[in-house]
Amino acid sequence: MSILSALAHVQAxxxxxxxxxxxxxxxxxxxxxxxxxxxxxxxxxxxxxAAMVGSSRRTGTLLVVPQxxxxxxxxxxxxxxxxxxxxxxxxFRHNRRGEDERSLYTDAPQVLVPNPGGVKALADLGRMCRxxxxxxxxxxxxxxxxxxxxxxxxxxxxxxxxxxxxLPVTRMLAEHWATGQSTLEDQNLASLMAWISPPAGxxxxxxxxxxxxxxxxxxxxxxxxxEFDNRDLAPAIRRFDTARALGDPRALATAESxxxxxxxxxxxxxxRMVWEAISLLRSVREAPQTARRFERDCAAFTRYxxxxxxxxxxxxxxxxxxxxxxxxxxxxxxxxxxxxxxxxDDRFVRADRRSAGEAFAGTVVETESGRxxxxxKNRRVPRPRVTVRTExxxxxxxxxxxxxxxxxxxxxAVIVSVLPDGDATLxxxxxxxxxxxxxxxxxxxxxxxxxxxxxxxxxxxxxxxxFPASDHTPWTHSAGPDGPDIESAVPEDxxxxxxxxxD
Amino acid sequence: MNxxxxxxxxxxxxxxxxxxxxxxxxxxxxxxxxCTLRALLDASGSDKAAIAAHAGHPSPFGQSVFALxxxxxxxxxVKDNGCAELVRVLRETLQLTLPEVGYEDLNNVGGDxxxxxxxxxxxxxxxxxxxxxxDGTLFDHPMLRLRVGGHEAFLExxxxxxxxxxxxxxxxxxxxxxxxxxxxxTQVRAATTQACAYIIALRDLLARAGIDGQAVSDTVVLVxxxxxxxxxxxxxxDARKQVAxxxxxxxRIERIGDLVDLVPEGLTFDLDLDEEQxxxxxxxxxxxxxxxxxxxxxxxxxxxxxxxxxxxxxxxAEASLDVLGPVVxxxxxxxxxxxxxxxxxxxxxxxxxxxxxxxxxxxxxARLRAELEGLGGAA
Numbered sequence: 102m103s104i105l106s107a108l109a110h111v112q113a114x115x116x117x118x119x120x121x122x123x124x125x126x127x128x129x130x131x132x133x134x135x136x137x138x139x140x141x142x143x144x145x146x147x148x149x150x151a152a153m154v155g156s157s158r159r160t161g162t163l164l165v166v167p168q169x170x171x172x173x174x175x176x177x178x179x180x181x182x183x184x185x186x187x188x189x190x191x192x193f194r195h196n197r198r199g200e201d202e203r204s205l206y207t208d209a210p211q212v213l214v215p216n217p218g219g220v221k222a223l224a225d226l227g228r229m230c231r232x233x234x235x236x237x238x239x240x241x242x243x244x245x246x247x248x249x250x251x252x253x254x255x256x257x258x259x260x261x262x263x264x265x266x267x268l269p270v271t272r273m274l275a276e277h278w279a280t281g282q283s284t285l286e287d288q289n290l291a292s293l294m295a296w297i298s299p300p301a302g303x304x305x306x307x308x309x310x311x312x313x314x315x316x317x318x319x320x321x322x323x324x325x326x327x328e329f330d331n332r333d334l335a336p337a338i339r340r341f342d343t344a345r346a347l348g349d350p351r352a353l354a355t356a357e358s359x360x361x362x363x364x365x366x367x368x369x370x371x372x373r374m375v376w377e378a379i380s381l382l383r384s385v386r387e388a389p390q391t392a393r394r395f396e397r398d399c400a401a402f403t404r405y406x407x408x409x410x411x412x413x414x415x416x417x418x419x420x421x422x423x424x425x426x427x428x429x430x431x432x433x434x435x436x437x438x439x440x441x442x443x444x445x446d447d448r449f450v451r452a453d454r455r456s457a458g459e460a461f462a463g464t465v466v467e468t469e470s471g472r473x474x475x476x477x478k479n480r481r482v483p484r485p486r487v488t489v490r491t492e493x494x495x496x497x498x499x500x501x502x503x504x505x506x507x508x509x510x511x512x513x514a515v516i517v518s519v520l521p522d523g524d525a526t527l528x529x530x531x532x533x534x535x536x537x538x539x540x541x542x543x544x545x546x547x548x549x550x551x552x553x554x555x556x557x558x559x560x561x562x563x564x565x566x567x568f569p570a571s572d573h574t575p576w577t578h579s580a581g582p583d584g585p586d587i588e589s590a591v592p593e594d595x596x597x598x599x600x601x602x603x604d
Numbered sequence: 605m606n607x608x609x610x611x612x613x614x615x616x617x618x619x620x621x622x623x624x625x626x627x628x629x630x631x632x633x634x635x636x637x638x639c640t641l642r643a644l645l646d647a648s649g650s651d652k653a654a655i656a657a658h659a660g661h662p663s664p665f666g667q668s669v670f671a672l673x674x675x676x677x678x679x680x681x682v683k684d685n686g687c688a689e690l691v692r693v694l695r696e697t698l699q700l701t702l703p704e705v706g707y708e709d710l711n712n713v714g715g716d717x718x719x720x721x722x723x724x725x726x727x728x729x730x731x732x733x734x735x736x737x738x739d740g741t742l743f744d745h746p747m748l749r750l751r752v753g754g755h756e757a758f759l760e761x762x763x764x765x766x767x768x769x770x771x772x773x774x775x776x777x778x779x780x781x782x783x784x785x786x787x788x789x790t791q792v793r794a795a796t797t798q799a800c801a802y803i804i805a806l807r808d809l810l811a812r813a814g815i816d817g818q819a820v821s822d823t824v825v826l827v828x829x830x831x832x833x834x835x836x837x838x839x840x841x842d843a844r845k846q847v848a849x850x851x852x853x854x855x856r857i858e859r860i861g862d863l864v865d866l867v868p869e870g871l872t873f874d875l876d877l878d879e880e881q882x883x884x885x886x887x888x889x890x891x892x893x894x895x896x897x898x899x900x901x902x903x904x905x906x907x908x909x910x911x912x913x914x915x916x917x918x919x920x921a922e923a924s925l926d927v928l929g930p931v932v933x934x935x936x937x938x939x940x941x942x943x944x945x946x947x948x949x950x951x952x953x954x955x956x957x958x959x960x961x962x963x964x965x966x967x968x969x970a971r972l973r974a975e976l977e978g979l980g981g982a983a
Binding site for chain 1: 664666667668669670671672673674675779780781783784785829831832903904906907923925927928929931932935936942943945946949964965966968969970971972973975976
């Protein structure tokens with residue numbers, strides 16, 4: 102965070118309303134996203150309690166596990182949710198563009214959850230499902246492992262900056278709006294919405310107080326509020342268990358519908374709020390380079406989809422040394438690209454970097470537009486220089502490569518010198534690219550006297566790092582034949598997954 | 605022990621029953637050692653949840669019956685039959701060569717469950733073991749004492765200490781899962797914090813008998829469910845850093861005596877409960893008492909301190925930057941309130957010498973934001 106974003110939060114706190122942090126929305130918002138609101142049972146590892154899922158506000162399906170500790174019911178739930186999610190994903194696996202192997206699907210799915218906890222819940226569910234066997238003593242429906250693998254793919258992809266296949270709406274909101282509360286509280290969808298768009302007739306203060314009252318705003322999950330658990334849910338589950346133990350079909354049906362009703366009451370407010378957040382986010386213009394990032398999402402989706410078609414194995418439990426290195430390198434590059442792209446597109450983000458001295462904007466006060474140099478290959482090339490006067494606290498040094506959103510595409514420059522000039526700074530910049538092929542630069546490709554111009558560092562092109570093949574892993578980084586690598590490829594003993602200690 | 609300090613602390617607590625340090629107050633101690641209000645409430649054994657509720661800011665830390673049931677069921681299962689499952693995990697997963705296992709239950713002493721009695725018995729048994737006498741290997745629910753702010757507090761660890769190769773190890777039994785060899789780092793950290801307090805308390809006990817601290821290992825054994833199953837697995841957690849950090853905080857923490865001296869004479873957090881445990885003291889009077897004590901609020905407190913909502917409302921009323929959290933706060937080193945930030949940003953306040961650099965940066969940032977807002981680019 103820079104002092105500028107920090108100031109935005111202070112402004113929000115002073116004025117008691119959210120203030121914009123960005124000019125654009127930098128995440129793609131699908132025309133047909135699939136919203137999932139997952140609920141899990143407190144204290145249990147990956148024991149789903151319910152989920153509401155659907156791709157429009159009016160067509161939400163509520164799925165409930167009446168007894169989350171019961172293994173069969175859990176996997177029946179996973180199959181039900183899995184069918185909806187896999188059908189949704191499959192609906193994007195039709196239209197391809199381009200030639201044979203290099204062709205890509207033209208669209209990709211987008212799953213939205215309320216908060217980061219929702220991503221974690223899907224990760225747990227994915228882990229729980231992807232190794233399940235569809236035959237043998239603990240067989241699960243075919244869709245369960247398929248669902249698990251897709252979820253794992255989405256969760257993995259969500260780690261990468263700038264992607265949009267799986268996102269918590271709280272993150273999208275907090276990327277665009279600064280509130281007068283902490284990052285921790287911004288993870289509460291209701292509090293965040295209280296700042297951005299309080300319910301009609303309520304002040305932000307009142308809306309915030311309601312957002313933290315579980316009786317007015319049930320938590321957006323994945324865990325339900327302890328009061329609800331103790332007061333309502335536990336007795337309802339007990340009634341269900343009793344009815345089942347007695348084998349009384351009418352009592353069972355009543356108990357089950359009571360449970361559904363209870364859980365619906367907890368989940369529906371969040372469901373509505375997620376859709377409200379989505380329509381708020383739609384009102385923010387999408388940034389120009391979002392489309393390019395989406396292209397990469399489509400490529401990743403196509404690759405994984407082809408892997409599924411080829412019957413690929415479930416993702417490993419743990420990365421090997423090489424895949425971990427590859428993953429890290431990919432994440433780092435994606436983050437650097439995302440930061441640079443958002444700054445290029447967005448004046449707000451750029452201002453943020455300017456206040457930190459990592460970019461600058463100013464006026465051209467001197468130009469040397471006819472300047473040329475002779476290269477080592479004895480070719481004369483244009484190398485015009487311009488001096489930019491800026492009031493920004495520039496911390497960039499000579500030889501930094503620059504790009505500029507104020508110039509035509511392809512414009513490249515490098516810093517020659519940075520000198521103080523009273524309260525301001527003079528930056529001498531040499532234009533190195535984007536001027537055409539002749540000795541005289543094409544008109545409009547060199548900044549002109551008096552022009553206002555923005556510069557920021559060029560993240561540059563980096564070669565794809567190369568890693569050793571998996572059979573050439575140095576011994577220091579490979580696990581022996583008894584090591585975890587072998588074991589992790591084998592699904593764990595399904596029978597071990599018992600849910601004892603029913604109380 | 606300092607009798608007058610004890611009296612002052614007892615007066616702060618008033619008529620209520622004394623509460624001992626628990627997992628949450630220990631976590632609060634490690635996460636926010638400098639908070640005076642927290643230190644006084646914890647040291648006096650006051651009921652923070654009841655006080656916060658009466659002050660109009662009930663704490664949200666109800667525990668779900670499901671979580672409780674799961675935790676208890678798991679612990680019982682691990683400890684059943686003289687810790688049979690625990691021993692299996694120690695032997696199979698951690699590949700420890702445990703010879704004959706002796707199990708000592710220190711839950712009560714011949715039916716006497718009083719803290720002091722149990723502490724004496726714990727001391728007797730553990731010292732015997734440390735000296736190599738007696739055949740105990742596993743010690744269930746020992747009663748330890750920890751010095752916090754120059755004041756002794758009883759700790760009732762929900763754990764087993766076991767002894768192997770002449771060293772004690774602390775075992776933490778937790779019901780969050782170890783998924784594919786990894787557990788949630790915040791939960792591991794909280795568990796380790798607890799274990800650290802026990803390590804320090806146990807070392808303290810041995811030191812008083814002249815036994816070196818090395819007799820207690822820095823490595824904690826975490827026992828938790830494996831993946832999504834109910835079967836336990838175990839892992840070693842290196843707690844060296846956290847033990848050092850907690851010891852430092854314990855020694856650095858201002859002596860409770862000094863803190864008590866700063867509090868106005870006659871101040872109390874007493875709720876004056878009636879027979880039905882309803883507070884009789886007017887809420888306004890309680891809040892006035894609380895308001896006279898310094899607090900150090902951080903948003904993170906919302907995760908572990910019962911008083912957090914009260915402190916947050918105070919921080920909001922003071923327009924304190926603490927409300928926004930450390931990430932925002934550290935951008936404005938040396939400035940405490942939003943009023944000051946805005947004043948400096950708009951050039952309405954004269955910066956002090958130390959603030960002049962910050963003020964320049966703020967004015968620049970404010971100019972940029974004004975430009976952006978003028979453009980009206982965002983929704």
